[in-house]
Amino acid sequence: MDQHQIDARSPEEKRAAHAGQHPDLRDRLEPMSWQCTQEAATERPFTGGYYDEKRSGTYACVVCGEALFTSEDKYDSGCGWPSFTTPIDDAPVDRRTDISLGMARTETTCGSCGAHLGHVFDDGPGPSGERYCINSACLVLEELPEG
Numbered sequence: 001m002d003q004h005q006i007d008a009r010s011p012e013e014k015r016a017a018h019a020g021q022h023p024d025l026r027d028r029l030e031p032m033s034w035q036c037t038q039e040a041a042t043e044r045p046f047t048g049g050y051y052d053e054k055r056s057g058t059y060a061c062v063v064c065g066e067a068l069f070t071s072e073d074k075y076d077s078g079c080g081w082p083s084f085t086t087p088i089d090d091a092p093v094d095r096r097t098d099i100s101l102g103m104a105r106t107e108t109t110c111g112s113c114g115a116h117l118g119h120v121f122d123d124g125p126g127p128s129g130e131r132y133c134i135n136s137a138c139l140v141l142e143e144l145p146e147g
């Protein structure tokens, strides 16, 4: 399948389609992973498994396994969630304006399965100036072997 094909479906439509194909998803995911990816919940800061994670590897979408971020772009922002300066090149990380909680933020979702990931802010340290603030519960670290 052509990865660069325009997919006009909303994240909710993608989630519904993915759930239809994977009826065991709710049983497979931890409750917090379900709430964050499917219901756009946010885990409490400093509670996730990866905010202080230092191991090297690739962070994939916990729902569909798509590689989204790498430890090379992860940094300690102090905000209590895993923070990245950028997604992996060409990774399907979608964004849209989110006006919940009475503020305008930019939501990020997995472009493949529609999973909510977190938000992106413009106070990052890298050349892009962006900080991808992602729930640990939405990610799974595929660790690289040492060496």
Ligand SMILES: [Zn+2]
Pocket: 061, 062, 063, 064, 065, 066, 110, 111, 112, 113, 114, 115
């Ligand atoms: Zn996904």
